[in-house]
Amino acid sequence: MAEHVCPVWVGYLLLSPPRKLWESPRKVLGPYMSPGMTVLEPGRGMGFFTLPASQMAGPEGKVLAVDIQPKMLQKVRAQGAGQRG
Numbered sequence: 001m002a003e004h005v006c007p008v009w010v011g012y013l014l015l016s017p018p019r020k021l022w023e024s025p026r027k028v029l030g031p032y033m034s035p036g037m038t039v040l041e042p043g044r045g046m047g048f049f050t051l052p053a054s055q056m057a058g059p060e061g062k063v064l065a066v067d068i069q070p071k072m073l074q075k076v077r078a079q080g081a082g083q084r085g
């Protein structure tokens with residue numbers, strides 16, 4: 001793995017619920033997203049933005065969320081995000 005990539009333990013920190021108090025995914029993404037969109041989320045980490053983005057994209061939309069670290073992807077899969085075709 002690359003030497004300077006975000007450590008997996010930081011991924012858990014970034015996923016912690018209190019983060020929503022100062023960085024609401026819906027507020028951050030709201031001006032840029034609308035239902036039916038296809039969205040690319042590079043470096044999704046453990047998915048802080050992924051599930052909200054998927055909900056905002058709606059059943060007609062799609063979120064293509066990628067990460068270079070398999071351990072980050074496992075956490076997102078465990079949450080049920082990223083499974084929609």
Ligand SMILES: C[S@@+](CC[C@H](N)C(=O)[O-])C[C@H]1O[C@@H](n2cnc3c(N)ncnc32)[C@H](O)[C@@H]1O
Pocket residue numbers: 005006011014015042043044045046047048049066067068069072
């Ligand atoms: C600081 S974390 C941010 C995670 C998430 N976006 C968040 O806000 O909680 C950056 C993420 O980008 C990923 N990353 C770094 N370089 C990447 C690359 N070239 N392609 C895909 N993901 C990458 C890391 O593995 C890490 O999970």
